[in-house]
Amino acid sequence: MKEIKVACRCLCFFILGLRWPCRSDIRRRTTCRKDFTKWALHRVSVIRRAVFLLYARYDFSLSRSGLSLGLLLFCNLLHSAEATIAVAANFRETAQEIAQRLESTSPHRFTIISGSTGKLVSQALYGAPFDVVMAADEARPLKLIDEGLATMNARRTYALGEVGLWWPGKTPPFGIIELNELSPRSVCLANPALAPYGAAAWSLLEQSGLDVEWLAGGVRVDNVNLVAGMVAQKQSRAGFVARASIAAMMRKGDLALDDQSILWLSSEAAIQQDLVLMKRAEDNPAAQWWVEQLFEAPIQHLLKSHGYQLPKEEHSQ
Incomplete structure (x- = not known):
């Protein structure tokens, strides 16, 4: 019963801690929401790690670990997010495979929208709810930055096309x-x-x-x-x-x-293909996870197998 009591305490600690950080200050409500989101996601991550540690430390049977398993699923549900990824037509098949891989290893879900870079960026400028825009050039992501929809430090070259x-x-x-x-x-x-x-x-x-x-x-x-x-x-x-x-x-x-x-x-x-993380997705863990994983070894290997050159390889030639 010891491990179940620990799991219960973790759950109570999490629930009791879910209070509005500064409810009385209406003028700071927007800022507080952002702070609250980051704080809550961090707490969910802590609870998830705690449950995994319980499983690692104790030899749980199915009947005794039901509460901990439920707590883990509860935390996964709270921690999951969705992101809409707009990709250039040449990257459609690759993006769909990346989405399948990332969805199988995380609680996040991704929607892939593909088309010509010009049309996608035009839609983004008119308010299309894209979280990440993956263009087939470097000029149009800069346009999104110039229009204030993305920031310069959110722009990266993800592939070189041929x-x-x-x-x-x-x-x-x-x-x-x-x-x-x-x-x-x-x-x-x-x-x-x-x-x-x-x-x-x-x-x-x-x-x-x-x-x-x-x-x-x-x-x-x-x-x-x-x-x-x-x-x-x-x-x-x-x-x-x-x-x-x-x-x-x-x-x-x-x-x-x-x-x-x-x-x-x-x-x-050689065609430099850049992406930008849109400002609307700065607090979206799914969009951030997508961008981070693009530059990890498994996805980099996938890009090469799908006919792309990697930027660092091009610069070294």
Whole structure:
């Protein structure tokens, strides 16, 4: 019974301690709520650790440890949180797998929203309830910071993407200028105004020396994932794709392709992908956990296997 008494005392201590820190001071209510949230979450963590220590110290049977187990579940429930993660289209499959992993190892839950970086940031500027925005460039996260929706110290580079020219039937090496063999309507890229991968592709096309009229005739779609689909389905003869998009299609069995059959252009157009933790999520433990875990070894290994370069590797080259 000793361990059950200890667990009861812990629970009573926690419940009796749940009082408003400064109830009488109405003017400081907003500040107090933030302080109270941090204080309460800390206390939950302490109680959870106490229960785990009880299990480690005593050989509990199921019948004798029911109260402690209930207390642990109660603390997990209070400590859990939800976060909405907005991710660039090229990162959708990877983000979904990260969410599954983190949900299996924590009480937190994540909702993944994907789309072109331009559209996601526009939605955030108009009040979309995103907790973390994972862009496919560095410029748009800075815009969120400039608008006061995120802070500079909440911005980090989480991956480096690669763009390539996929031209089925054409084997590298070849030059982008050779696209003039095709009709511009048979060449696809993501919309440069919305998608950083499209902007990178457009910059390479302009530098290639292709005729201006030819450039104006290219097919543009909302995001880089759609480009890979159009080329795979033979709706386009060639297209500028993301390595991560191709890797995702190959993992799902939607595409059988030799990686060397694509002209990868990372040396000319490595794409820095930045994230920001929004100010609205500064006290959201799920959003903070997401950002922290992105830079831990298991998730870093996952990013590499999904076709991304890691920033520190790029800087060391």
